[in-house]
Amino acid sequence: MTTDVAPTSGFHGRLFGFVAPIYAKLWKPIVLGTLSGGGFERELQDILDLHRPRGDELMIDLGCGPGNFTTAFAKLAPKGFIAGLDLAYPMLQVARGNAGRVGASNTAFTQANAQRLPIRRDSVALVSFCGTLHLLPQPEQALAEVAAILRPGGSLVGMTFVKGEWWAQRLIERFFNRFLHFRFFPYDHIQTMFADAGLKVEGCTRRRLILLFHAKKPG
Numbered sequence: 001m002t003t004d005v006a007p008t009s010g011f012h013g014r015l016f017g018f019v020a021p022i023y024a025k026l027w028k029p030i031v032l033g034t035l036s037g038g039g040f041e042r043e044l045q046d047i048l049d050l051h052r053p054r055g056d057e058l059m060i061d062l063g064c065g066p067g068n069f070t071t072a073f074a075k076l077a078p079k080g081f082i083a084g085l086d087l088a089y090p091m092l093q094v095a096r097g098n099a100g101r102v103g104a105s106n107t108a109f110t111q112a113n114a115q116r117l118p119i120r121r122d123s124v125a126l127v128s129f130c131g132t133l134h135l136l137p138q139p140e141q142a143l144a145e146v147a148a149i150l151r152p153g154g155s156l157v158g159m160t161f162v163k164g165e166w167w168a169q170r171l172i173e174r175f176f177n178r179f180l181h182f183r184f185f186p187y188d189h190i191q192t193m194f195a196d197a198g199l200k201v202e203g204c205t206r207r208r209l210i211l212l213f214h215a216k217k218p219g
Ligand SMILES: C[S@@+](CC[C@H](N)C(=O)[O-])C[C@H]1O[C@@H](n2cnc3c(N)ncnc32)[C@H](O)[C@@H]1O
Pocket: 012, 013, 016, 017, 028, 062, 063, 064, 065, 066, 067, 068, 069, 085, 086, 087, 088, 091, 112, 113, 114, 115, 129, 130, 131, 132, 135, 136
């Protein structure tokens, strides 16, 4: 894996670097509440209902932010190991602090781009990819990378944004798209992206404008 390099460039790298100190307490509750009507605990539960980590596995938390999912999975699989990867260096600093505070010693954090993963192919049992796919210029490339690093039979779980049906949802989408450059995928497009990456969708849960997913690499 690479070591941390420079502060991040790019709109979302700078944005999330800036909000890192307030992400978990302020940013995430507001954004998630607006788009899904729920909070982090329900998001985590929805994901665990789709798939739970099994134990002594190698896991990757992609776009780990402050390590909220990294530490949750680390606690659920204390004999496993989970690496949190993020583009924004300030997020990684917050994540290391948080993991240290809760004693999650089976974690590590490093800077990496989801579209070019510095990880051995066919080596990872579980990738968690929450809240990041819709930020990427090339989401298809990131899914291809995820498929490449997963071992056969490995799982991808995560959350992304999906297009709404009502006019009020379309207005919310437009706001987030214009000011924060968040993308909202048509539901069918998400299915196609997974299939094109060679990932088989095992289950999805929709909550208003968010979609939680579990997909597998065949094998
Ligand atoms: C909305 S936060 C998600 C944090 C956490 N996974 C969660 O669900 O609460 C998105 C994270 O993706 C990171 N990110 C954005 N573009 C990225 C990229 N190309 N590669 C890796 N991380 C990226 C941002 O720095 C940010 O920390």
